[in-house]
Amino acid sequence: MYRIASIGGDGIGPEIIAEGKKVVDAAGDAFGFGIEWQDFDIGADRYLSTGEVLTEEDLKELAKFRAIYFGAIGDDRVRPGILEKGILLRLRFHFDQYINLRPIRLLRGVSTPLAGKRPEDIDFVVVRENTEDFYVGIGSRFKGKEKKIMEVEREMYKVRFGLDVESDAEEVAYQIGVTTREGSRRAISYAFDLAEKRKKKVTSVDKANVLSEVYGLWRDVFSGVASEHPGVRNEFTFVDAVTMWFVKNPEWFDVVVTPNMFGDIITDLGAMIQGGMGLAPGGNINPTGTSMFEPIHGSAPKYKGLGVANPFATIWAGAMMLDYIGEPAAGAAIVSAIERAIREGKVTRDMSGSLSTSQVGDFVTAALKK
Ligand code: IPM
Ligand code: MN
DSSP states (O other), rough: OOEEEEEEEEEEEEHHHHHHHHHHHHHHHHHHHEEEEOOOOHHHHHHHOOOOOSHHHHHHHTTOEEEEEEEEEEEESSSTTHIIIIIHHHHHHHEEEEHHHHHHOOOTTTTSSSTTTGGGSEEEEEEEEEEEEEEEEEEEEGGGGGGGOOOOHHHHHHHOOOOOTTSSTTTTEEEEEOEEHHHHHHHHHHOOOOHHHHEEEEEEEEEEETTTHHHHHHHHHHHHHTTTTTTSSSEEHHHHHHHHHHOGGGGSSSEEEEOOOHHHHHHHHHHHHTTTTGGOOEEEETTTTOOEEEEEOOOGGGGGTOOOOHHHHHHHHHHHHHHHHHHHHHHHHHHHHHHHHHHTTOOOGGTTTTOOOHHHHHHHHHHHOO
């Protein structure tokens, strides 16, 4: 018996999580384990009625679970950023989920926009560092006398940008990225350990040619970790170039490790080459704490309640969750069942099918029973 927390969230979140839970339960039946779910009412509705985004009580309760199954958050009635930062990012940081694991894999039967590429060509994993970089939230925005600026800073704005920031006509915003040796090390080590079990290659994605402080440190750490893994090939790439290679030669990659923000960007590209956002799962992992599994797409408010949302990304995230809690065979069976649904055209309309969200969930559930 495993206890897992679930947060449906906003928009299509609750619908897809319902399908995911159904499938995970069926996998449990087939492989001899059970899940005791505890649902948490967190998201826009609660925020709008109580003003609470995420409470200390929520965090204390969630900390009791090894895994959280997460739908999506984001709602048109709430200013962008409040729920994203207040819930999703807060959970990632609070539980120190320092790995964001995003498989980029073209399942059999799925069409990719990359002409001529087959499932064996598109099969890599992005390990996105998940707690540092430009996500640390250090920055400010000010004009004129709103903010007391240190002499040296004022001089810097003047010399560098020709701005007199004491004047109300000028306005400045800045935000900084932070990498630490330990923060980089733990993400990069995770990537190398993963590559040891795969095709034994790790690619670092950064922009050390321009952001030479933050990514210079990242590269130093990468080289150090690489030297501890003589059996794993390694390479450095720049993020702008890697977007070309993802499209032109996805077969080159095995494990790709990257700081937080570039990881955010390149995994949307990755999602497209694996067949679209409806097929892209992710795990926010703290190997010794509370981890959280989610589709990488958002809450798609305009499709809420219509039964048209593609549940595969969420179901696949459920498979990753089972892998993580120690039921890898059940996880693999779920991915096979998804492939079977695709092969038989039991898919939602975004994949040119005609099934509803719950009909897809039912098919995958039934496929697990056989
Ligand atoms: C993602 C999302 C989030 C991110 C947003 C919603 C905060 O884009 O999970 O990729 O930037 O990490
Ligand atoms: Mn993103």
